[in-house]
Amino acid sequence: MALSPTGCPVSPEAAEFDPFDAPYQLDPAEALRWFREQEPVFYSPKLDYWVVSRYEDVKAVFRDNVTFSPSIALEKLTPAPPEATKILEGYGFAMRRTMVNEDEPDHMERRRLLMDAFLPENLEKHEAWVRELVRDYMDRFIDKGRADLVGEMFREIPMTVALRFLGVPNEDAKELRKFSVAHTLNTWGRPSPEQQLQIAEDVGQFWKTAQTILDRMCADPSGEGWMYDSIRMHNRHPDIVPESYLRSMMMAILVAAHETTAFATTNAFRTLLSNRESWNDICENPALIPSAIEECLRVAGSVVAWRRIATEDTLVGGKKIPKGGKLLIVQASANRDPRHFENPDEFDIYRHNSAEHFTFGYGAHQCMGKNIARMEMRIILDEFVRRLPHIDLVEDQSFEYLPNTSFRGPTSLWVEWEPKQNPERRHHAVLENPTLFHIGAPIKEDIVRRVVVAEVKREAEAVIRVGLVDPHGRELPDWTPGSHIELVSAEWRRYYSLCGTRDDRNRLSIAILREPQGRGGSVHFHDTVKPGDILHIAGPKNHFHLDETATRYTLIAGGIGITPIIAMADRLKALGKPYVLHYCGAGRRTMAFLERVERDHSAALTLHAGDEGDRLDLPSALSSLAEGEQVYACGPERLLEALGSLAEKWPEGTLHVEHFTARSNILDPESEHAFEVVLADSDLTLQVGNHQTLLEALTAAGVDVPSDCCEGLCGTCEVAVTDGSIDHRDLVLSRTERDANDRMMACCSRAAGKRLTLAL
Known part of the structure; x- marks a missing residue:
């Protein structure tokens, strides 16, 4: 059996790997599929390189250009005679x-x-x-x-x-x-x-x-x-x-x-x-x-x-990679990593x-x-x-x-094509008004999919369910429990959790609670959306993932928070996992999907209807959490804050929540201070004015940082912090994670002092 430079046995799969064989040459990501799942970093005797195939590992190597020197990037792979x-x-x-x-x-x-x-x-x-x-x-x-x-x-x-x-x-x-x-x-x-x-x-x-x-x-x-x-x-x-x-x-x-x-x-x-x-x-x-x-x-x-x-x-x-070990970091494989x-x-x-x-x-x-x-x-x-x-x-x-x-x-x-069908033969204006593109990464607001409203149905008092289909009858993307879409109509863009059944790839379903005291989006959708309308969506996206490896689950839904929770309950039931479901509402008349919840999850369900005097006692309901149990909750802010207080005594990572809305994220320049940010990996220093967010300053400097909600809700724009004190304003990080002071959300959080150093 072949041994790696560290003396460890080389697996039969790694021993046979050769990037010049047909599988890698035809489709490198597919050729490394088994390795991504089973042996993400391996030594290849035929190449005399360590091969890195997963997204986070590739990113870690790219980020650290001191430990992982680029000096061999142009070295001949095959020695010259x-x-x-x-x-x-x-x-x-x-x-x-x-x-x-x-x-x-x-x-x-x-x-x-x-x-x-x-x-x-x-x-x-x-x-x-x-x-x-x-x-x-x-x-x-x-x-x-x-x-x-x-x-x-x-x-x-x-x-x-x-x-x-x-x-x-x-x-x-x-x-x-x-x-x-x-x-x-x-x-x-x-x-x-x-x-x-x-x-x-x-x-x-x-x-x-x-x-x-x-x-x-x-x-x-x-x-x-x-x-x-x-x-x-x-x-x-x-x-x-x-x-x-x-x-x-x-x-x-x-x-x-x-x-x-x-x-x-x-x-x-x-x-x-x-x-x-x-x-x-x-x-x-x-x-x-x-x-x-x-x-x-x-x-x-x-x-x-x-x-x-x-x-x-x-x-x-x-x-373990020894000093002098050469690495082949395969971006094509990382780009297809399901993680x-x-x-x-x-x-x-x-x-x-x-x-x-x-x-x-x-x-x-x-x-x-x-x-x-x-x-x-x-x-x-x-x-x-x-x-x-x-x-x-x-x-x-x-x-x-x-x-x-x-x-x-x-x-x-x-x-090939039929020249007689060339549009410019019929319309001489084809070459006029070309599309003008922003230079840089795509603008996320432009990445929207056309959908047709197939159904609008009242699910409860002030709650409608909207079914969306593709205009051409095509399948829509698969999604996982906890996923949401961004619904776009006119100037309105709002996030709604997916709550349909995953086995129907032709339809995405969301539920919208009419909130007269809200920011206007829910009222607009309630008053204007009807079957046959063309809308746009972004996603699906998932920032509220269900960990399917836990031993037991407690699911808690407050009001319209049932939308992501019901999808999780469906999945856990299908997997045969033990779970309990607490569904809270002002009254049965306000509780969406009540009939479906009672039909499909009655054995795990406890209803808490406020007008019936049955309110959820959180300390009592969560007093006997088993080791390895996970808690997932979505609902009003007061419910999530109460859970956050209880979770301070639980093992880290037990509680997972999704918020409806962010706290006020409107930047008030008069109450903010400017600060300096050092990008350690790029050796750049930027100034963040009191009128701009850190994310805006990074984007203006041509630094690509992914972002989504821009409200501190999703965690997409997280950046690693290596020095400096953080003024956290997000709803993503737990108290323990904030106390660690090693990461922040660039869309809303700021420097508490005058300077931050980021691993970018």
Whole structure:
């Protein structure tokens, strides 16, 4: 039996793992499915790497770029034979440190100096010419009826954009295009000794051509483009931006900007055209393009895996990694981890957290060009859904991939269409008023799904149940107990728990309590929603997960709080788990789903109708909690506060609650103070004004922090705090968690003092 470098036995599955075998090359996430579940961190003898496959473990490695050095990111995976090395030496090949593979503090010193061109506000000027470029390429084949999109444009446009962004003249582009693919195979592939010789020739030619161009730019550094910016920074700060860095980056950034975006665009089109309903949805509503792109990057990203080396003995996912241990961190696998993404194998352009994928990496080394790639892909897709919405994949075509561990995309993508159906032949205004996209991560308010109101039924006094279906009769997403959707109508957006039956994938059901003294949303929905109406929803999302491993459960619902609780009771009954259900209300007439609760859960049910004098005595009902028992509750704030007081004596993690509404989260600048926030992982310092939230300040600086409710209810925007005192204003963290002072909700909580340090 094979042993790992730590002396532990290697499992038969790990011993057989080879990333150059067909399963990984065809679908790396699927190839690692068993490992995600059974052995999330394992040593591969064939690769001599530790392979990391789960979301949280991949994130932990990316975050700590001191313990896990990026220095081997561009190291050749397959050692070169002496003959290949000699060929490269003949071309003067001298690839050194770049933004990708350098350690701290050098990395962040250089990154700060060279980051300006990548900021969203500085990318806006490129949008118009990128769109013109896309249109020019489409004009060349739009009347043909058949095209290989890779050969016709997807390979060409990212290279052209990259060269212009760098400031490289068009006349030099042809030579660079010829050789860029060789660098991918040379670094991340397993070429034969004979192939290595030709690859070495191509890489050498690539290097020589890039250096010749750079020499010309250095001779006259007055031009416009990122390489000119870098040359000028070299002249001002030669100790931070040395000449060797310029020479290495000239080659590395072309590969990064060209290959990854070309592959990502190809993968996205193949994915969308294979999911025709999603393609039709974005044709109907191009505002969905940003979220569709993020979902494509999640399920079929072009960057499959990256590499790190441990600088000391450490742990990853509980597995011992020795100093010098090399890690293959597989983003493609993390992007399909069910612990982070619900229904991860389903392609869903309405997924609320798609942008949390790792295709762009994470932390200090997150891809600087992520927003250039997003911009290109969005514009290309927008032009296609306008001009060629009727394209189809050519049937029975085969897809070939460059054999390597880290980058993935087919070498061709054939599509066909009927030119006579081209919209611009009938409507000359097709090219007018293109969709304008915000530069950066998708705007969450735009990620909404159209639904039809199938039913509105009164469930109790002041409570209606609303049934929602897809306009085209399609299945709606699966959901888990505790899930909610955000219902959108006109200017109203409100959260409602799902309370239907999970075995009906064609319908989502919510219940709405009319609250005349509320903020107006419930009254609007009560007064206006009727069968046949078109509404929009975001989700489903779940911030109130049911832990199915507990030994026993107490469920407590107060009033409309029955909506998530009834779904939990249904699930526990199906699992055969022991549970009790306390359902409280002012009176039976006000208690929604009462008939269903009594019918399906009578053996576990205790009703507490206030007008019958039967009020819930919480201390008595919870006096004999068994070891391992969990309590789930949803209801009025006074009920949850009483439970919170009781839970102070219980083991941590016993109580789980969901709040109806947040406390007042309106920011009053006159009563707030500004503070400084240090992003330790990114080596950045930001100022948070008294007029803005921490989340707003992070977003404005281009730091992607996921968020949802923005009211301190859901926990989505949680960030880790390593130093500084926190003014907690959320309804997510328990008292013990607040006292730990190591995390906060960026949407509402603030610094208690003048400074916070975050692990971002």
